[in-house]
Amino acid sequence: MENFTFYSPTYFAFGKEQECNCGKLVKRFGGSKVLIHFGGGSVVRSGLLDRVKKSLDEEGISYIELGGVKPNPRSGLVYEGIDLCRKNDVDFVLAVGGGSVIDSSKAIAAGTVYDGDFWDFYEGKPVTKALPVATVLTISAAGSEGSPDSVITKEEGMLKRGASGEAYRPKFSILNPALTKTLPAYQTACGITDIMAHLYERYLTNTKDVEVTDRMIEALLLTMIKEGPIAVADSDDYESRANIMWAGMVAHNNCCGVGRSQDWTSHTIEHELSALYDCAHGAGLAVTMPAVFKYNVDHDVMRFAKVAVRVWGCQMDYDNPKATALAGIDALSKFLSSIGMPKNFEELGAKEEDIEKLAYTCCYGDGSGSGVIGGFVPLKQKDVEEIYKLML
C-alpha cells in the first residue's frame, strides 16, 4: 500500500427531514450571509427551497439566491456567482441540488476569495482557500457532497475540467434520501452509473496488496447491484435510496481509494462526450466504461476476473481467466442497460465523425494536455480513438 493522507471533515446529517436543520448547521459552521445556489425549478416546486430558507430564517441568517445551474455546470454562472458574493459580502455558499450545483458552488466559493481567474484552479492550480461550502443533496451520483472535487465546463471551447483541494470539502452535507424521490427514473439510473464508475475508477489500480480497499469497493458495487434496480423501478422506495445515498458518499470521499493508484480513464474520456453533446454524465459513463475496460482487459486479466467473480457472480474459468474477465464486463453492460442506460454512440446522441476531435481534445485539451491519459494503462490519442470506436 502506498503512503497517503485522508481527511474527511464533512459533517453528515442523514435521513428524513434533515434539511430542517440547515440553519442550525450553517450557524455552527460560521455562516452569517449565505449564497443559496441551485439549479432549475424542481427545488422550488418541491418546496425544498422554502424549507431551507425557513430554516435559515429561524436562525436569523440572511441570504441571497442564485439559481440556474445546468447539468455540466458552466463557467458563466460561476463568474456571476463570484460577482454576487463579492458585492453582498457573502461568507458561506449553500448548494441545494446535485453534483452540478455543488461543483458550481465550490467554484464560486474559491473564486470569491481569489484575486485571479477562478479557471486557474481548473487548469491545475491547487485550491487552498475558499468560502465554506455546504450542501443539501438532491441526487445520489457525483459524490461531491463529501469530496474535495469539482468539475466545471468552460463555455469557450466547451472544455470540461476538474479542480481539487481540501478547501472544497463541504463543511456539512444534508443527505435526505426522500429528496431524491422526485427524480425521473433515467436520472436515478444516471446517478447509479456515476457511483459505480467512481468505484471502478478506484478498483482499476496497479498497486499490489490492497485487499481492504478492493473489498470495500466490491461491497459498494454489490450494494448498487442490489439497490439500484429497486430505486429505478419504484421511486417511492425510501430504503433503496438511502442505501444508494450513503454508498454514493463513501464511494467518492476516497476512504476506499486511499493508498492505491487509481484510473479515471472512463471519466476523462466521458467528459469529452458530455462537454460536446451535453448528455448526462452518467449516461456517457454507461457507454464509456465497458469500452474502456474491454480495451484495457489484457493489462490485468486477473483483476477483471476478480471483480467478475466477487461482484458479478461469474464462475471463474480457471482454464481461461480472460473469458471470466470479459463476462464481468458484459455483466456490467447488461446491468446498465437493464436500468435504462444507453449502450452506444447512437443512443447517446454522439457522432462517429467527431471521434478524432474527441480523442484529440481528450488527450491534449486546449493544447495544455500531455497527450497521455489514464492511471491504469497509459493511453494516447490513437488508443482513445479505438476506445470511442468500441462505443459505436
Next chain:
Amino acid sequence: MENFTFYSPTYFAFGKEQECNCGKLVKRFGGSKVLIHFGGGSVVRSGLLDRVKKSLDEEGISYIELGGVKPNPRSGLVYEGIDLCRKNDVDFVLAVGGGSVIDSSKAIAAGTVYDGDFWDFYEGKPVTKALPVATVLTISAAGSEGSPDSVITKEEGMLKRGASGEAYRPKFSILNPALTKTLPAYQTACGITDIMAHLYERYLTNTKDVEVTDRMIEALLLTMIKEGPIAVADSDDYESRANIMWAGMVAHNNCCGVGRSQDWTSHTIEHELSALYDCAHGAGLAVTMPAVFKYNVDHDVMRFAKVAVRVWGCQMDYDNPKATALAGIDALSKFLSSIGMPKNFEELGAKEEDIEKLAYTCCYGDGSGSGVIGGFVPLKQKDVEEIYKLML
C-alpha cells in the same frame, strides 16, 4: 435505515515514517505545550519516542511526558495525568501507543478541562469538551485512533466503563503499519480479534434494509480473514499490517455502523473478564463472541446464515438455515483459534465460580446498571450467566 449524523474530522497520515510529521501536525492543529502519553518501555526501546520528540523539537513545540499506561488502562494514572496537565498548562495530548494509551489520553484530555471528577463521563455524562488529542498508533485493534470512544477501568471495584463524545475524536492520527512489526504474534492476534468484534457488534442489528453497511462490514471481515493469518505468521510483512491497520480504523470510526441499531453485547460481557482477570481484551472477546452468538442465534437465524455464507464461505443449507448459521459461528471460532486465541475460560484464566459475580456486575455495575444489556437481544443476569457457562 435510521436517521443519523456522521462526523469524522480526524486527519490521517498513513504509511512509512509518518511519525516524523508529528511536530508539523501538532502545530497545524494548534498545540504548543504537549503531554506525550505512552505505555511501557517498548516505544522507548524501539526509538519511536525519540523520533516523536525530535519531530516536536524541530517545530519548537515543548512537551512533558507521562508513561506507564497498562492494558485495561486505570483511573489512577488518568488522575495523575490531569494533575500534570493542569500544573504545566498543557494544551494538547499526544498518545503514542495502542488503544489503552489513546483511551487514557482521552480521559486526561477531558478531565483537565472539567471541574468535577473525570469518572462522571464514564458514568454517562456526555463528553462535550476536552483538550485536543492526537495519536501515533502502535497496534491495530481498538480503533480509538478514529473513534469518539474511550474505555477506562476504575481501580476501586475494578469497574471497566466506556465514555463517548465528539470531543474525543483525535485531531490527527499517525498510522504507520511498520510500527506494529515489533508486536508479539499474540498481541497482533488480539488486535485482529478486537477489530473483528467491532465489525460483528455492528453487524448484529435489528434494523432492516441496511445492505450498504452490511456489505461494508462483510468486506472488512473478509479482509481480516485474508490478512490476519499472514500478519500473525510473519511479523515483517508490511502489506498485511497496512491492510489490517486501515481496516481497523474504518471498522470503528462508524462509517459502516451508521443508520442501524448495534449490539455491543460481546464487549459488555468481555469487559467484566478483562477487568477481573486483567486478560487482553481481544483474548477475552475471542472466548466471548462465539458464546454470545450461539446464545442469540435464534433471534435472527438468517442474519447469522448470511455472514456464514458471505464471509466464511459456508454453503447455504436451504433446508436448515440454522445449521448454516451455526457453521459460520464455528468457522469464526476455528479462525480465532488458528491465530492463537484462547477458546475457553480455562485458557483465559477465568474461573467458573466467578460466573454469578461476573454476570451481576455486567448487568448492574456498581448498582447503577439497568439489569438489561444488549442491543441485538435484551439479556438479563440469568442469560449472561448462561453465556459465561458456554465459555467453560
